[in-house]
Amino acid sequence: MPKASKKEKNAGLQNREKQNNNHPTVKPIKLMSYLITMGSREGDIVLDPFCGSGTTLLAARFLGRKFIGIDIEEKYYEIAHERLKNVSGRLPKPEPLASGKIQRLSDFKSFELQSQGGPILNGSVLSKLPAIIGKILNNPSTVPTEIDGFKITGHKKQNLEQKKEPDNVQDWADKGINISRGCSNDCRYCYAREESVRRHGNTVENWPKEELNPKIISKGWRISSKRLMFPSTHDITPGTYDACETVLKKLLKAGNKLLVVSKPRPDLIEKLCDAIAPYKSQVMFRFTITAMDNNVLGFWEPNAPPYEDRKKALVVVKEKGFRNSVSIEPMLDSPNVGDLIEDLRPHTTDCMWVGPMKMVKKRVVNDSPQVEKEIVKIISDQTHVKLLPIYMKYKDDPMIKWKGHYRKLLRKLRVEIPPQKDDWRDRVPE
Known part of the structure; x- marks a missing residue:
């Protein structure tokens, strides 16, 4: 990451005698x-006991x-105070990573260090290795990089791009359309809530309020080639129904x-x-x-309908x-997912997609002993070892499909499930 620019460092210091x-x-x-x-998370307290000029x-x-900053040098305290007093705004969205660019050590199978027959592996070479590996990460190449008589080569994992699983939406669609910021169902594991809080300035408390987007609701639409x-x-809730029907x-x-x-x-x-009804073919x-258990549903999806209503x-x-x-x-109830599948099968015309909960600790607000208990349970119920028997039971069932995170977890057991991109449009009659 590049160093702070002069403009960024000096922002807010215009009123000081020394403006830098x-x-x-x-x-x-x-x-x-x-x-x-x-x-x-938003609302937490961040402590920097050596805060310097206040960037943290x-x-x-x-x-x-919220934040607490401490510094032993009064002159830096004064700079931090001026920056905090005069600088406001939000952070810009991070730029997307370059396509195909390797960013993680885990993308490499190994690094090979070859001697050219002369020097031993000494401290000078070791001290330079992190910088050399960093260059290989940013500019992957099969050409060895030389360092003090040694050659270092990064061996990239095979079919790296093919192994990357699509996210939840990409399995099913190319584009999602939404008319509300927030959802009154307020599911504890909701990925959209976590992302809205982390990236768009929303709060956990505001998420259930359902702020409708008038621009999307009044927008005209054309036919699209995308899913x-x-x-x-x-x-689709009582608070969003009318707008959903309109769109x-x-x-x-x-x-x-x-x-x-x-x-x-x-x-x-x-x-x-x-x-x-006139558009049912589309x-x-x-x-x-x-889950079938309404106690489980009531905990994880507190305002959503009970099982009987969803089945109806x-x-x-x-x-x-x-x-x-x-x-x-x-x-939400992995041990009984087989019963759920069989109970819904007679009423399902197309398919069922099965997947575990992703990023549990990141997305679920752990604010009570009960939440902690349920987090531990859901994680222990969806390990790759426990997911395998479910897959083995239904792997040849044409109605059952496997979400990307399920496929990813089973790869730890060397079980390869083919990508299952769903073009459901082919199964909707003309």
């Missing part, structure tokens, strides 16, 4: 922001954290085929089926049904002549 930040080791805000994000504290403020999913970051009608009238995804409420789904419903919605859609499918992701 003369601290000898000013860190870039982007670097400290990354570290803060990795180690804290600025990053904490930008990311919605479209609606919605992808929230559900769905526009998308379907334009000729699009749609994957409609939600934790379903049967009354809303029946109403929606009647509203879009729609595939995919309902998230993650699946039945309603089938009776109305629409195609339907199921998402059992995340499996």
Whole structure:
């Protein structure tokens, strides 16, 4: 990461007699922001007992954290105080990584150090190895890099790009369309909530409030060649239903085929089926049904419908002549997922996607002993060893599909599941 620019270091110091930040080791805000994000959540307190000119504290403020800064040098305290007093704003979005560029040591199978018959491996060579490996990481090449009479070569893992699994959305769609910032179901593991808090300045407390986006609701739509999913970051709830129906009608009238995804409420789904009945040949419903046990559902998905309602919605859609499918992701009750599959099978016309919970500790707010207990349980229930018997039981079942994280975990046991990109449009009749 590049060093802090002069402009960044001196921002906010215009009113000082000495307008420059003369601290000898000013860190870039982007670097400290990354570290803060990795180690804290919005509202937490960040302590920097050697805060220097205050970069860590600025990053904490930008990311919605509280902070305490301490420094032994009064002159640096004064610089930090001026920067904090005068600099405000939000952090820019990080730029995407260059396609195909190797960024991690784990992308390499090994590094080979070859002697040219002369010097021994001494301290001088060892001290330079991290810099040499860094160059190889940023500029992968099969050509050895020479260092003091030695040659070092990085051996890249085979088919690196092929091994990378798509994320949850990419399995099913090329584009997600959403009309709400927030979701009243307020699922504890929600990836969209975590991302909204981390990247877009939202808060955990505000997420259930469902702020509708009038620009998306009033927008006109054209037909797209992409696989479209609606919605992808929230559900169809009483608070969003009218807007969802409006946008769905526009998308379907334009000729699009749609994957409609939600934790379903049967009354809303029946109403929606009647509203879009002329377009039933363009729609595939995919309902998230993650467990049969309502105690489990009530903990992880506190405001979402109970199991019986979700199953009823699946039945309603089938009776109305629409195609339907199921998402059992995340499996909230892995030991009983077989019973869930068999109970839903008679009412499912297309397929069921099975997947574990991703990034549990990152996405779930651990704020009580009960939450801690449930986190431990869900992690222990979805280890690759425990996922294997489920896969072996259903691996030849044409109705069962495996989400990317499931495939990734089973690779630890050398079980290769082919990529399962779902072009459900081919299975929606013309």
